[in-house]
Amino acid sequence: MVQPIQKRGHLKLFLGYAAGVGKTYSMLQAAHQLQHMGVDIVVGYIEPHARPDTTMLLDGLEVIPPEVVIYRGKSFKEVPLDAILKRQPAIVLIDELAHTNVPTQRHRKRYGDIEELLAHGIDVYATLNIQHIESLHDMVEDITKIQVQERVPDQILDHAQQIKIVDIAPEELLQRLQQGKIYSPVQAQKAQQSFFTLDNLIALREITLRRVADTIYHKKYEENVAIAQTDEHILVGLSSSPTNAKVIRSAARLAQALHAKFTALYVQTEANSINKRLQQHITLAEQLHAEIVVIQDDDVAAALANFAKVSGVTKLVVGKTILRKNWWRFHLTMSERIATLAPKLALHIVPDEENQIKEKPLSLPAVKITPTDFMKMAVVFSITSVVGLIVHHYLLSEANIITLFILSIVILSLWTTSSFMPFISSLLAVLLFNFLFTEPKLSFQAYHQDYPVTFSIMFIAGFITTSLMKRIKSQQEMAVRKAYRTEILLEANHVLQQAQTKTMLIQKGLLQLSKLVELPIQLYVFDDKPTTHFVSYLALTEQQTTTVKKDLHNVNEQGVVNWVQLNQQIAGITTDTFPEAKAYYVPLVTTQKVLGIIAIPLNKAQPLPSFEKDILHAMINDFSLALEKEYLQQENEKAQKQAAIEQARANLLRAVSHDLRTPLTSIAGNADLLRKSSNQLAHTQQNAISEAIYMDAKWLIQMVENLLAVSRLEEGKLALQKEVELIEDLIKEAIERTNSYHAKHTIRYEVVPELLFGVVDARLIIQVLINLLDNAIHYTPPTSTITIRAYVKEQILIDVEDDGHGLDEATKSTIFKPFITGKKYTADARRGLGLGLSLCKTIVALHDGEIGVRDASPHGTIFYFSLPKGEIKHE
Structure with missing residues (x-):
């Protein structure tokens, strides 16, 4: 079984305010220093720069060749992720953290590769420019007039254990650019006309220093418990407006500066729905550490104001597109209405002059009637x-x-x-x-x-x-949908609590999940023997079921399952990890291990809305907890069973130490007597001593056989080999094997009918008969008669009857428990372990039979047991 990752690696960022400041050079210098100190460090990926001084630093370092990927007829070089994981270095160097991978790669972005390396305990040194930080995108665009396409979440910078600012003066950077040390002459000339201007570089340098200083302060703020937490709460509205991304980033920067709680609210109305752009904005807010909240209301401004009042929001960030006032625009803007509804709320308005909406003549909305x-x-x-x-x-x-x-x-x-x-x-x-x-x-x-x-x-x-x-109808429909999903969540919780078995728990839990998403669900369970469970709430045709299972059961999807199990992270469709997969994979993670993985074949074009996604993960969390409870209960039962076995073994050791001493002492003494005095003993005396040694040895053999049988039963290694056997043959074999020590007892048997067959394990049933005969011989007076009867009713019944003094009622109730013995009538001193009857009960139970004891008439005891009937098949 794949073991989950425990240790997490550290990330060190070499951060610069622009290309060419020397990030890669500085990182390679640090690598040489660490290698000189004996650290196991390798180069995972370095961008092929045309800079001789940087390229020279690769000499002497172990370089893992990049992975060459062919995509649409072109060759691309990517981080050799699997090769690095196989190599398992202490530190790996990776250039250009903000790079976007080829779509066929495991992760959509290179920072996903780095996250996986960190999860496997490998330290990573990486390079990054400040313009690639998500929350700073708008500021960088305002300064440089260039929209940066490749961006990384702020958490990459915030969670880095070390940040090294690679800094040179802007004038020196421009000089390097002119000397051709950064780009080719043609590229350098274009760069100087756009991005690489002195004013731009100074501004970017200032942003870099300020952002890193704020990150360091924020970490100290979190670690210093003496500083009281802020009561600030920042709220931003989510919409599908093109300007909403800028508003979200502005709110994120404000929340970071104030160390405030950050919430993003989406108000769903009848007129709007979750589209692709809105989903991108929700994802952006999640990346910027916002808590996503979805409510339903037809009045967006009133919903924002009311939520702010009840949630303790101190500042609301909204966008505002610059519009010219016209005579027909008599209504208040969104920000004006919010200011009226919540006058005590601090409003931060983010203007968007560049995306100013062009005025259009007043027109009626399009008529759409089916x-x-x-x-x-x-x-x-x-x-x-x-x-x-x-x-x-x-x-x-x-x-x-x-x-x-x-x-x-x-x-x-x-x-x-x-x-x-x-x-x-x-x-x-x-x-x-x-x-x-x-x-x-x-x-x-x-x-x-x-x-x-x-x-x-x-x-x-x-x-x-x-x-x-x-409006009432629309609100009712939205309320019904919300109530339906909430009811599913509550019903799932109730169903999981009521499940009696693990199989029932899995079936009912998956059915509730399928009911929520209205899609089939597959669960991979990682027990001692991995299994899969497929459930669909909606009725599927045989062809649909076959298609879904075919999509989920292939080498590629199994690779995703293995990755999710190993890394304990969500992956698959609609995510940045294995985005080309056929399903959405969620691990069921507990405190000890991954119990299973949920696979949901989502539609890539229609991802789950945020509200449904939250409910889905809440249900999966409940399902995971229920499975963990079942798993812990099984582990507890195993522990109790093992403890009982250990206790039984301890009891056996104590009993063996006592009961083996007497026959072994007798054997040793008699053997020593024969060795030293054989010439002085008469022939009859020698025979008597030899007989005593033989009887003691036979008793030891019988006890050892019982001990071995008990040990195999406790360990679950006693496999039955049932065959059709003649019952009379089994009885004869048992009597023959006890002949040596029942000379003073009379043993007889009766079998009706003579050709009586049973489906049994002959070896074990003979052991049962020997134990019952041995019990009768040792616990009845000499010259007693022992009778074995075998006859048929619904099953084969076998009685072992003696004419001794019988058993009292107290002894009858405990006679089949281990280490219970009765009063002996034989002259020997062997007490016995009391395992024979307990072993008989276990063996008979394995044959689906019953064993018991009753009084014989006029006196004595009858031990009886039942066995399944059998017959000979004639061909």
Whole structure:
């Protein structure tokens, strides 16, 4: 079994404010110093710079060749991750931390490779430029007017154990650029006109120093318990707006500067949904250490203000696009409404002048009504018109007809799905009423001067009513969806607690997970023998089931499973690790090991929304805890069983030390007597001494056989070899093997019918009969008669009867327990271990039989046991 990683490596960053400051050179110099000190250090990947002084420093260092990847007909060099893991150096050097890997690689970004190396206990030295830090992206873009595409999460910098700023004066850097020490002459000329200007470099250098100083202070702040924690709480809203990423980064920088709690809130309304851009913004907020919260409300500004009030938010960061004021823009902006609703909340507004929205002439939104909604509208208004004509025929007032049309509008709002239906249905209702019921009829003219007011009120009443109904319907649907998912979470918790067995726990737990995501679920369980479990809440066709299992059961997916088990991290589709996988893999991690891995075949184009993802991981966490509880219970049972075995062994040792001493002493004494005085002893005396030695040896052999059988049973190594056996043969064999020490007892047997067959392990059943005969011989007076009877009822029944004094009731209840012995009537001093009857009970139970004891008539004892019947198959 793959063992999880325990030790984590350290990361040292060589940070610069621009290319060419000497990060790689400084890192290689440090490598030579460490190698000189005897540290096992290798070069994992160095960018092929055309700089002789840097290239020379590679001499003398062990370089692992880069992995060559062919992608779309082109050759790329990447970090040789598997080769480094196999080599297991103490330190590895990796250049260009912000690099984006070829899509076929294990990790989407190079920092993913570095994270895996760190997880395997390998220290990493890496280079990084300040413009690649995610939270500083907007600041760098404002300064350089260049959008940096390759960015890394702030946690890479924040979690680094060491940061070395590689710094030179901007003037010196420009001089190096002009000398061709950084880029080729053509590239250098372009760089000087854009990125490499003196003002840009000075600003980037200042940002670098400030960011590192803030990181160091933040670490000391966390370590110093004497400093009270800040009460600051920063909130930022999430949306699919193109400017939202800039707002999130600004909020993250503010939270970092204030050492504040950072929350990102997404307000889901009827009009919006989680799209690709919004999902990117949620991922960005997660990378910047924000806690993601999703709520449902139709009023975004009110939702932000209310959440800020109840959550103790001190500062709210919002974006604002610069717009020109026009006469039709009479409503308040988002920030103005929030300021009105939460006047005590500090607002930080992030303007976005560059993405200023161009003014467009006022236009109506696009009308999107499905053909089904048109059919429903036609049916409802046709029925309303017919009913209205009937009402009008009986000279009822027009108010009743207007009420009918408003009712039809309400029905349409509940029956249809289009958000534009309130406007269309209200307008059409007014037109139909005018056309059919006002003078002149069958025209859109109206003679009465009150009709324009009537039409307006009718339209407004219908529009407001249907709009409210639509909103209520939408809120109800969202509430039902949220309640449904919450109910699944609660139900899963209840189901996991009620599961009686591990199999039931797995089946019910996976069923709840499948019910939540509405997809099939596969679980890999890593027991002594790894197993897989496939469950789907939705009914799948045989072809669909085969396709899903085929996607999950291949070499590539098994490689992902092995990686997740080893690294204890989430991987697969929608992640940056194995993004081309067919499923989303989540490890079930406990305090001791990885118990299993959940595989969910998600749709790459439609990742799980944040709210559903949170519930999914909460359910998986509950499932993991339930499995861990079951695992610990099994381990506890094993420990108790092992303790019982150890105790039994200790008891055996104590018993053996006592009970072997008497026969061994007797054998040694008699043998010594024969050795020293054989010439002085009569022939009859010599025979008596030899017989005594033989009897003691036979007794020892019988006891050793019992001890070996007990030992094999305790260790679970006593395998049954059942065959069809003739019962009479087994009885004869047992009597023959006890002949040597039952000379004064009479043993007889009866078998009805004579050809009585049983399905047994002959060796073990003979052992049972010998133990029962031995028990009868040693615990009955001499000259007693022992009878063995074998007969058939539902099973084969075998009785071993003696005519001794019998057993009292107290002894009957404990006679089959180990180390229980009765009062002997034989003259020898061998006490016995009391293992024979206990062993008999175990062997009979392995044959699905029962063993017991009862009184014989008029006196004596009957030990009886049952065995399964058998028959000879004739060919």
